[in-house]
Each structure stands twice: as structure tokens, then as C-alpha cells.
Amino acid sequence: MNSVAGDEGIAVSRIVVIDDHATFADLLSGALNREVDLRCIGTANTLEAGVALCIKDEPDLVVIDYRLPDGDGLQGAERILRALPSMRIVMLTGDPTSQAMQRAASLGVCGFLPKDGALSILLDVLRTVRQGEFIVGPALISELLKPRQLEVSMNPGLTARELEVLQLMSQGFDVTANARTLAISAHTCRGYVKSILSKLDAHSQLEAVATANRLGLVGAVGQ
Structure with missing residues (x-):
């Protein structure tokens, strides 16, 4: 992992946000940068740009939307994990299906959360998620x-x-x-x-x- 030390020696997780809604990506980036232990190092609005950014900068975590204009987040996660097997990926979706969740788990995605969920829950997941785990938002479990x-x-x-x-x-x-x-x-x-x-x-x-x-x-x- 490429975590860096922030103020007072606090470990800071470097995060890339991949989402086709530029406003959402910017708002999430700003929210991450207000936290002392999280930092957004870049955003991308397409699958291709997101994969390239992750391979170039090797962040600690990736937050990726399930639906992207040039593919879905699962395809992006698969490509990122093929290049960077230890990457931690959290996927956001507004339209969950059990098939998507099962495929995400099988690929090695670490978290699957509702896009309209609370920011505090996303931040908690980003702080605690570990490679090999699969955290699902309770609302999505209900759907499953x-x-x-x-x-x-x-x-x-x-x-x-x-x-x-x-x-x-x-x-x-x-x-x-x-x-x-x-x-x-x-x-x-x-x-x-x-x-x-x-x-x-x-x-x-x-x-x-x-x-x-x-x-x-x-x-x-x-x-």
C-alpha cells in the first residue's frame, strides 16, 4: 500500500474516485479531503480513464460507480485487480442486484454500498475495509x-x-x-x-x- 503520513504522523489513505457524475465525484472528493486520514488523489468520469489513473498512481483505495458510460464498475474492478491484485475497491450503486453483488464478491471487491447512502457509512467503510473482506450496506442485503x-x-x-x-x-x-x-x-x-x-x-x-x-x-x- 502507498499510504502516506499526514499531520502528526497520521496514516493517510490515498483514494481514487471513478464516477460519471462529475458533481458527485467532486463532492465526494471534497468530503474525503476534509478528513485527516483520507485523501482523494484523483477522479475520473469513465471506466477507461479510471483504470488508467489507478494503474498510474496506485492508490490505496478505489471508489467506483457500478454504472459508467463506457462499461460497468465490475469490468473496471476486474481490470484494476488484474493489474493491482491487492487493491481495495468499494463499489457504489443506485440499482443493486444480487447477481452484481455476487460477481463483485467473486472478483475481490471489498465493499458494495448504496450510492444514496450516508456519507458517514462510506467513510467508515473506507477506513475499515480490508483486502479479502466484503462489506455490504444493510439496505443492499435486504435487496439480496x-x-x-x-x-x-x-x-x-x-x-x-x-x-x-x-x-x-x-x-x-x-x-x-x-x-x-x-x-x-x-x-x-x-x-x-x-x-x-x-x-x-x-x-x-x-x-x-x-x-x-x-x-x-x-x-x-x-x-
């Missing part, structure tokens, strides 16, 4: 788990505690919060998550939740 006519299968060997962890995962909570809810250690909770991913043949928590929904193992949020 809307009832669909999907084939229901039997429980693929999940224990009662694993089902509890899975249900909490489906509500968008992180490992620390889930561990606190279940009165177990974060280390133990991570072990349950690892087991769940293995049993559901999933590569991320989002994939596990999507598979569990298809199998009828979890209900829609709010039920």
Missing part, C-alpha cells in the same frame, strides 16, 4: 434477500450455532458484532464463518448468504 422463486434444498450439514452465525451474517453485521451478540470470542466466530463458507462452497460471506437464501436457510431481513 428479497423472496424469490428459488429451489429449496436441505441444510448442508450446518450446526445450530453455524445457522445462528449465518442468520446474523445475513443481516449485515460484522464478525465483532456477531461475536458480541452470541457471547463468544471474535476468533471463535471467525472459525464458524470459515466452516460456513466451506460447507456452502462459498468464497465470501456475501456468497454464503446468497447460497443460504437460495437453500432456504435464512429469511429476508425484517421477517
